[in-house]
Amino acid sequence: MNYRRLMLIGVPYLWLLGLFLVPFIIVLKISLSDIALSIPPYAPTLDLSEGWAGLKDFFSKLDFDNFLFLKTDPLYWKAYVSSLQIAIFSTAITLLVGYPIAYGMARAPEEWRATLMMLVILPFWTSFLIRVYSWMGILGKEGFLNATLMWLGIVDEPLTILNTNTAVYIGIVYTYLPFMILPIYAALDKLDISLLEAAEDLGCTRTSAFWLVTLPLSRPGIVAGSFLVFIPVIGEFVIPSLLGGSNTLMIGKILFEEFSSNRDWPVASAVAVLLLLIVVVPIVLFQRSQERQAEAQK
Amino acid sequence: MAQPSKTPVVFAPWEDQTQKPVIQFKNVTKRFGNFTAIDNLSLDIFEREFFALLGPSGCGKTTIMRMLAGFESASEGTILLGGKDISAVPPNKRPVNMMFQSYALFPHLSVWDNIAFGLRRSSMPKDEIGARVDEMLRLTRMEKFAKRKPHQISGGQRQRVALARSLAKAPKLLLLDEPLGALDKKLRHDTQFELMDIQEKTGTTFVIVTHDQEEAMTVASRVAVMDHGKLIQVATPAAIYETPNFVYVADFIGEVNLVEGNSRKVGADKYEVSWAEGQTALRGTCPREIAEGTRVTYAVRPEKVAISAEKPKDAANAIQGSVHDIAYLGNISTYHVMLPTGQVIKAQESNTRRLANRHFTWDDQVWLSFTDTAGVILTE
Numbered sequence: 279m280n281y282r283r284l285m286l287i288g289v290p291y292l293w294l295l296g297l298f299l300v301p302f303i304i305v306l307k308i309s310l311s312d313i314a315l316s317i318p319p320y321a322p323t324l325d326l327s328e329g330w331a332g333l334k335d336f337f338s339k340l341d342f343d344n345f346l347f348l349k350t351d352p353l354y355w356k357a358y359v360s361s362l363q364i365a366i367f368s369t370a371i372t373l374l375v376g377y378p379i380a381y382g383m384a385r386a387p388e389e390w391r392a393t394l395m396m397l398v399i400l401p402f403w404t405s406f407l408i409r410v411y412s413w414m415g416i417l418g419k420e421g422f423l424n425a426t427l428m429w430l431g432i433v434d435e436p437l438t439i440l441n442t443n444t445a446v447y448i449g450i451v452y453t454y455l456p457f458m459i460l461p462i463y464a465a466l467d468k469l470d471i472s473l474l475e476a477a478e479d480l481g482c483t484r485t486s487a488f489w490l491v492t493l494p495l496s497r498p499g500i501v502a503g504s505f506l507v508f509i510p511v512i513g514e515f516v517i518p519s520l521l522g523g524s525n526t527l528m529i530g531k532i533l534f535e536e537f538s539s540n541r542d543w544p545v546a547s548a549v550a551v552l553l554l555l556i557v558v559v560p561i562v563l564f565q566r567s568q569e570r571q572a573e574a575q576k
Numbered sequence: 577m578a579q580p581s582k583t584p585v586v587f588a589p590w591e592d593q594t595q596k597p598v599i600q601f602k603n604v605t606k607r608f609g610n611f612t613a614i615d616n617l618s619l620d621i622f623e624r625e626f627f628a629l630l631g632p633s634g635c636g637k638t639t640i641m642r643m644l645a646g647f648e649s650a651s652e653g654t655i656l657l658g659g660k661d662i663s664a665v666p667p668n669k670r671p672v673n674m675m676f677q678s679y680a681l682f683p684h685l686s687v688w689d690n691i692a693f694g695l696r697r698s699s700m701p702k703d704e705i706g707a708r709v710d711e712m713l714r715l716t717r718m719e720k721f722a723k724r725k726p727h728q729i730s731g732g733q734r735q736r737v738a739l740a741r742s743l744a745k746a747p748k749l750l751l752l753d754e755p756l757g758a759l760d761k762k763l764r765h766d767t768q769f770e771l772m773d774i775q776e777k778t779g780t781t782f783v784i785v786t787h788d789q790e791e792a793m794t795v796a797s798r799v800a801v802m803d804h805g806k807l808i809q810v811a812t813p814a815a816i817y818e819t820p821n822f823v824y825v826a827d828f829i830g831e832v833n834l835v836e837g838n839s840r841k842v843g844a845d846k847y848e849v850s851w852a853e854g855q856t857a858l859r860g861t862c863p864r865e866i867a868e869g870t871r872v873t874y875a876v877r878p879e880k881v882a883i884s885a886e887k888p889k890d891a892a893n894a895i896q897g898s899v900h901d902i903a904y905l906g907n908i909s910t911y912h913v914m915l916p917t918g919q920v921i922k923a924q925e926s927n928t929r930r931l932a933n934r935h936f937t938w939d940d941q942v943w944l945s946f947t948d949t950a951g952v953i954l955t956e
Contacts, residue, residue, distance in 0.1 A: 470678065470680065472676050472677075472678050472680040473680050473682060475645075475647055475667070475674075475676070475680065476674070476676055476680035476681075476682075477682075477693070478646075478647075478666075478667045478668050479645055479646075479667050479668070479672075479673055479674045479694075479742075480668075480673065480693050480694030480697060480741070480745070481668045481694050481697030481698055481745070482668055482697055483668055486697070490693075491682060494684045495683065495684055497684075
C-alpha cells in the first residue's frame with residue numbers, strides 16, 4: 279500500500295477514532311467508575327504521574343457496579359422497553375404516512391417533483407427546537423388544535439394531547455417523516471414503469487401489480503427509511519421531554535436526568551453504553567441489508 | 577391469384593378472401609394532444625402471421641403495439657381481436673402478451689418466477705404451471721439458468737427469458753417491441769432465426785416493431801412500412817423490396833438509385849423515362865397507368881446494375897460513366913459511377929474473385945446496364 283492511499287484512508291479513520299472511539303472509551307471508563315463529590319464527579323481519575331503503580335491502582339478501582347445497579351431499579355429497563363416500543367410504533371406510523379407521500383411524489387408529473395421534494399425538506403430550514411415548541415402551541419389546552427375543534431363543535435372540552443404519549447408520537451412522526459420519505463422516494467423514482475405494464479400485461483390488476491412489483495422493489499427504501507427513523511428515535515430526548523408528560527418514559531430523558539439533575543455521571547454513562555449496545559444491533563442489521571442490496575445491484 | 581387451398585405450401589392468408597383476420601384496425605386514429613400519432617389507419621393481420629411494423633422512430637409503430645396491448649386506446653375507430661372490439665378490455669384481460677424493449681424482467685424474481693408470473697395470475701393449477709414453465713425454459717434453452725436472477729444473466733439470455741415469459745400464457749397474439757435492439761449484430765442474426773423457429777413451433781401470431789429493415793425482412797411474413805402515422809405499403813418482404821409503391825419505401829428499404837424524369841408509355845406496363853438532355857431514356861416497369869409526361873422517379877437497386885468495360889449488346893438500359901468511388905465491403909463491392917450529367921449511380925458486384933483480380937479501378941470508363949424489369953417507376 280503506498281503512502282497516498284494510506285493518507286486517503288487515514289483521514290476518515292482518524293476522524294472516526296478521534297470523534298467516536300475516544301469519546302466512547304471515555305464514556306465507557308466513566309460508566310465503570312464510582313460517583314464522587316468532586317470535579318469531575320467520579321473516581322478514579324487516571325494520574326500518570328504515579329507511573330505503573332498508579333495505572334494498576336486505577337484499573338483495580340474500575341467495576342461493573344453501575345450496570346448491576348441498572349438491574350436493581352425497574353425504572354431503567356422499563357425506560358428501555360418503553361423507548362423501544364415508542365421507536366417501533368413511531369417507525370411504523372412514519373412508514374404508513376411516508377409511503378403514500380413518497381409514492382405520490384414519484385408518480386407526480388416530472389415538473390412537480392422538484393417542488394414536492396423541496397416541500398419535504400423545507401422544515402429543516404427552521405430550527406428543530408422551534409418546530410417542537412410550535413407543536414406545544416398547537417397541541418396545548420388552549421392551542422390551535424383545540425381551539426379549531428371547539429370552534430367547529432367537534433368537541434365540547436379541550437382534549438388533553440400535550441404532555442401525553444400521543445403528543446410524543448405526533449412530534450416524532452412529524453420530525454422524522456422526511457427521513458422515511460426520501461429513501462422510499464429514491465427507490466420508487468428508479469422503478470421502471472414498463473415493469474408495471476409488464477405485470478398488467480401478464481394478468482395483474484393495478485392493485486396486485488402494486489403488491490407484487492412496486493412494493494417488493496421499494497423494499498430497500500423502506501428498510502433504509504425505517505432504520506433512519508428507528509435508530510435516532512430510541513435515544514430521542516428533546517421530543518419526549520418537551521411534548522411528553524411525566525409518565526412518558528424514554529431512555530433519552532432518563533439519561534439526561536441522571537447527568538444533570540442527579541449529577542450521577544457513572545450511572546448515566548452506564549445507561550448510555552447499554553443504549554448504544556441496543557442500537558448497535560439494528561445498525562448491524564441495517565448495514566448487512568445495505569451490503570446485500572449493493573451485491574444485488576452488481 | 578394463387579389458390580391457397582390447392583397450394584398450402586405458400587403461406588399467404590392475406591390473399592385468401594375466406595380467411596378471417598385475427599386483428600383488424602378499422603379507421604383507427606390516435607391523438608396525443610395536438611399530435612396525431614396514428615392517422616386513419618386500417619390494417620388486417622392474420623393468424624400465424626409474423627407481421628413487422630417498420631418505420632423510423634416516431635412513425636407510430638410503437639403506438640399501434642401499445643394499443644394492441646391495451647396501454648393506449650384509440651381516439652377514433654375500432655380495433656377488433658378475433659372479431660371482437662377490444663377497446664373496453666383492460667390489458668390484464670386481453671389474450672395478448674408483450675415482450676418489452678427493455679425486457680421489463682422483474683429484478684426481484686428468479687428466471688423461473690419471472691416466467692411463472694403470468695401463469696400464477698391465471699387459474700392454472702400449480703403442477704401445470706411448473707410443467708409449462710419448464711417447457712418454456714426448454715423452448716428458449718434456458719433450463720440451466722432457472723434459479724438465476726435477471727441481473728445474473730447476459731443480455732441475450734434476458735431477451736430469451738422475456739420471450740419465454742411472454743409466450744408462457746400461450747397468447748393469441750404476441751407483441752415484440754424492438755426485441756433485438758439491445759443485442760450485438762451477430763447475436764441478433766442468430767436470434768432472428770430462433771424467433772422464426774419459435775413462432776413456427778408455437779403457431780402464435782407475432783407482431784414485431786422494429787426500425788431495422790434487415791430484421792423486418794428476415795423474420796416477417798409481411799412488412800408494413802410506416803411514416804407519420806400512416807401505412808405506406810403493406811406487403812411481403814420480397815414485394816416491398818422488388819416492387820415498392822412509393823419512393824419513400826424504395827428509399828427506406830435497402831439501397832436504391834433514384835433518377836427523376838418524365839414518363840412515356842411504350843408497352844403494356846413498360847414506360848420510358850427521359851431524365852437528361854442527350855441521354856437515352858431509361859426503360860422501366862410500372863403496373864399502374866401513368867399519364868404521358870408525368871414527373872416520375874426511376875428506381876433501380878444497385879445489385880441489379882451490371883458494370884462492364886464494353887457496351888453490352890442487348891441490354892434494355894445502358895449508360896456510360898466513370899468510376900468515382902469504390903466501397904469494398906468484403907463480400908461485395910459498390911462502385912459509385914459518375915455520369916456525364918454529374919449524377920452518381922451505384923452498382924454492386926459480388927467479389928467472387930480476390931481483390932487483386934478486380935476489373936475496374938478509379939476513373940475507368942465503364943458501362944452500367946440493367947433490364948427494364950429491374951427498373952421500377954414510381955409516381956409518388
